[in-house]
Amino acid sequence: MEAYIRGIGIVSAQKTFNTHDFLSEPIEYNTNSMHCIEPVYTEFLNPVLARRMGRIIKMGIAASSVCLKDAGVEMPDAIITGTAFGCHEDTEKFLLSILDNDEQFLTPTSFMQSTHNTVSSQIALQLKCMNYNFTYVHKGFSFESALLDGLMTLAETDAQNVLVGGHDEITDKHFAISKRVGCWKEESIPSMDIINSKTNGSVSGEGAAFFVLSNEESEKNYAKLIGVNMIFEPENEKEVETKIIALLKEKNLSPSDIDCVMYGISGDVRFDPIYYNLMNSLFQESTSVYFKHLSGEYQTSGSFALWEAAMILKTQTVPGSILIGKNKKERIKNVLIYNTYMNTYHTVSLLSQC
Amino acid sequence: MNQKIYITGIGIISAIGDNVEETLDSVRKQKSGIGKLDNIVTRYKNEIPVGEVKHTNQELIQLLGFSAETKITRTSLLGIVAAKEAMQSAGIKNPKEFRTGLISANSVGGMAITENYYKDYLNPEKKGDFIEYIKKHDCGDSTEAIANYLGIKDHISTISTACSSSANSIMLGARLIKNNIVDRVIVGGTDSLSKFTINGFMTLMILDKEQCKPFDAGRKGLNLGEGAGFIVLESENAAAGKEIFCELTGYGNANDAYHQTASSPTGEGAYLAMEKAFKQSGLEPGDIDYINAHGTGTEINDLSEGNAIQRLFKNKVPEISSTKGFTGHTLGACGGIEAVLSVLAIKYNMVYPSLNCVHPMSELNFIPTKELKTDKRINHVLSNSFGFGGNSSALIFSRHK
Numbered sequence: 001m002e003a004y005i006r007g008i009g010i011v012s013a014q015k016t017f018n019t020h021d022f023l024s025e026p027i028e029y030n031t032n033s034m035h036c037i038e039p040v041y042t043e044f045l046n047p048v049l050a051r052r053m054g055r056i057i058k059m060g061i062a063a064s065s066v067c068l069k070d071a072g073v074e075m076p077d078a079i080i081t082g083t084a085f086g087c088h089e090d091t092e093k094f095l096l097s098i099l100d101n102d103e104q105f106l107t108p109t110s111f112m113q114s115t116h117n118t119v120s121s122q123i124a125l126q127l128k129c130m131n132y133n134f135t136y137v138h139k140g141f142s143f144e145s146a147l148l149d150g151l152m153t154l155a156e157t158d159a160q161n162v163l164v165g166g167h168d169e170i171t172d173k174h175f176a177i178s179k180r181v182g183c184w185k186e187e188s189i190p191s192m193d194i195i196n197s198k199t200n201g202s203v204s205g206e207g208a209a210f211f212v213l214s215n216e217e218s219e220k221n222y223a224k225l226i227g228v229n230m231i232f233e234p235e236n237e238k239e240v241e242t243k244i245i246a247l248l249k250e251k252n253l254s255p256s257d258i259d260c261v262m263y264g265i266s267g268d269v270r271f272d273p274i275y276y277n278l279m280n281s282l283f284q285e286s287t288s289v290y291f292k293h294l295s296g297e298y299q300t301s302g303s304f305a306l307w308e309a310a311m312i313l314k315t316q317t318v319p320g321s322i323l324i325g326k327n328k329k330e331r332i333k334n335v336l337i338y339n340t341y342m343n344t345y346h347t348v349s350l351l352s353q354c
Numbered sequence: 355m356n357q358k359i360y361i362t363g364i365g366i367i368s369a370i371g372d373n374v375e376e377t378l379d380s381v382r383k384q385k386s387g388i389g390k391l392d393n394i395v396t397r398y399k400n401e402i403p404v405g406e407v408k409h410t411n412q413e414l415i416q417l418l419g420f421s422a423e424t425k426i427t428r429t430s431l432l433g434i435v436a437a438k439e440a441m442q443s444a445g446i447k448n449p450k451e452f453r454t455g456l457i458s459a460n461s462v463g464g465m466a467i468t469e470n471y472y473k474d475y476l477n478p479e480k481k482g483d484f485i486e487y488i489k490k491h492d493c494g495d496s497t498e499a500i501a502n503y504l505g506i507k508d509h510i511s512t513i514s515t516a517c518s519s520s521a522n523s524i525m526l527g528a529r530l531i532k533n534n535i536v537d538r539v540i541v542g543g544t545d546s547l548s549k550f551t552i553n554g555f556m557t558l559m560i561l562d563k564e565q566c567k568p569f570d571a572g573r574k575g576l577n578l579g580e581g582a583g584f585i586v587l588e589s590e591n592a593a594a595g596k597e598i599f600c601e602l603t604g605y606g607n608a609n610d611a612y613h614q615t616a617s618s619p620t621g622e623g624a625y626l627a628m629e630k631a632f633k634q635s636g637l638e639p640g641d642i643d644y645i646n647a648h649g650t651g652t653e654i655n656d657l658s659e660g661n662a663i664q665r666l667f668k669n670k671v672p673e674i675s676s677t678k679g680f681t682g683h684t685l686g687a688c689g690g691i692e693a694v695l696s697v698l699a700i701k702y703n704m705v706y707p708s709l710n711c712v713h714p715m716s717e718l719n720f721i722p723t724k725e726l727k728t729d730k731r732i733n734h735v736l737s738n739s740f741g742f743g744g745n746s747s748a749l750i751f752s753r754h755k
Contacts, residue, residue: 139494
């Protein structure tokens with residue numbers, strides 16, 4: 001199963017929206033919680049509608065709309081999203097109004113928008129797209145589950161262009177709550193120091209990134225997605241290595257064919273060692289890059305990584321802000337993304353130059 | 355891609371029973387599980403009937419042999435009960451023998467616990483082991499609790515497409531087998547009642563204050579329910595030598611693209627989902643012996659679904675009923691629960707009655723089955739599930755030849 005990445009639309013903590021610029025001016029934060037640079041929504045949404053919508057719904061609609069335009073696709077043959085938490089803001093709003101008003105005087109809007117499939121269904125509603133529509137909600141596998149579905153859909157049906165996205169938002173309340181179970185750093189940290197951090201927790205992030213996966217060749221294509229793998233609670237690092245090698249072998253590749261590896265280094269000292277171990281074993285020869293210092297950590301951050309990998313392959317450049325050590329390759333043909341969320345969900349995505 | 359998908363195991367817990375046996379007993383006696391709400395503190399306790407599983411969390415914890423202090427959500431507990439039964443009924447003793455997956459589904463994850471502690475979560479002064487529940491709020495948590503209990507880890511995922519969630523998990527499972535990603539997969543869904551959901555449906559004003567009456571002219575809304583339903587799907591290779599309940603021959607997924615929470619009057623999404631399921635199965639509407647309808651009992655759903663069925667089946671609508679009068683609308687679990695009922699319909703040649711349908715809707719040309727029927731051979735069953743966001747899914751179960 002393979003597919004071309006035909007179009008991209010991405011709202012993130014970086015200047016990624018509606019542009020083909022590749023991190024020429026990376027934004028450096030000094031924080032423990034990054035937020036998206038939000039688009040002006042009036043271009044994508046009727047203002048009356050936009051006022052009622054939660055932030056993540058708007059980000060999702062804007063990102064998907066730019067993505068389809070970028071791909072030159074009006075009507076996708078499927079809409080598939082992944083989100084760990086869905087629509088936090090609306091869920092919190094409805095929950096708090098229940099608790100604060102003793103279950104009285106409630107209005108339905110935030111409840112109606114609280115379901116996890118709101119973004120994928122609102123995109124369908126905007127486009128009047130009656131095709132296959134799916135939402136995955138499995139923590140650190142949410143986005144990769146959607147990607148895998150996109151590949152399967154192209155392989156098993158006559159679908160030609162599939163819209164696949166990952167989205168999650170952070171709210172102040174969710175930040176505070178998840179900080180209590182050790183997700184985030186206590187201290188603010190400059191983005192470029194995240195990689196050297198020696199403390200527990202990561203810097204929270206959020207984003208909405210959409211991709212058109214297509215089975216048609218075109219000059220527009222960014223890259224070719226050739227494999228996605230998810231490893232749940234591996235027994236040890238060896239299991240991760242074995243599974244990466246197995247995926248590569250399936251594609252007739254070996255670790256030395258991987259020109260660039262993108263690591264999900266989050267600055268959480270508990271979970272980062274595995275990346276360095278891989279860097280110093282299987283992928284010593286490869287150029288190493290990372291992404292969470294620019295996007296923040298969230299369970300669908302793999303979607304930001306996919307954008308970064310696709311841009312490397314398309315532009316054949318590796319911006320200094322994402323490089324670990326030196327760029328060892330003149331030409332980047334194959335990129336492997338290896339990401340883990342809290343050492344429980346390990347994902348491997350493989351991309352090639354078109 | 356023409357590979358067959360065999361169903362080798364089923365498991366269920368809902369307001370009408372803790373397992374397949376009790377469920378069969380209830381449907382045979384035409385005994386509804388809808389009644390007074392016991393396990394949730396809400397001001398609507400005496401106002402709305404629900405399809406509740408009559409065990410407290412502590413009782414379920416005990417039933418499953420966990421220690422009393424275990425921090426686990428009701429969604430997980432219900433899911434484990436049903437998935438465990440499904441796995442046992444499929445005779446799977448060693449999950450490592452084949453590549454085995456688990457796909458589950460739900461609508462609100464651990465909300466039934468979050469809503470009790472949310473204010474405490476937000477108050478840093480409040481300390482205690484309740485904060486462990488924070489990690490159990492999201493939809494993926496119950497899937498992992500089930501996977502860990504059963505020892506499954508080759509492929510796990512969770513789907514949330516509102517009330518079509520677990521029908522989609524069944525569809526995904528079949529596709530994972532066909533794409534050679536797993537050899538067998540436990541698929542379905544679980545959902546527990548919560549104050550959040552009850553209040554949400556209250557604001558939408560679609561809860562019946564009495565027993566729901568799907569496809570009745572005087573229907574006033576749905577009754578919420580809870581539970582879990584799982585089935586085991588296996589490839590021909592993995593199922594070799596096993597007793598096979600039936601096959602999953604068709605599945606279809608479409609979007610109504612009409613309104614965030616209401617279905618289109620003509621049921622476009624429902625029509626397309628069923629049409630796709632037929633195309634997939636190679637069957638014709640005339641082959642279907644029984645339709646297990648989504649049939650929630652709301653004014654809009656039953657009209658929309660009824661119109662779509664009428665358009666597809668013309669004037670030859672087969673036996674049709676909604677089983678939500680037995681179980682209530684179990685939201686993210688209903689596709690799984692109704693899949694188990696569809697499998698049982700084939701196994702025992704049974705058509706369930708559509709409870710409380712006294713005056714059939716005048717807009718529709720069919721009359722739902724009113725009494726339990728056991729005198730007809732049931733070879734093919736169509737099961738529908740539709741949800742908020744226009745998500746529409748249809749599954750076809752067929753007798754194994």
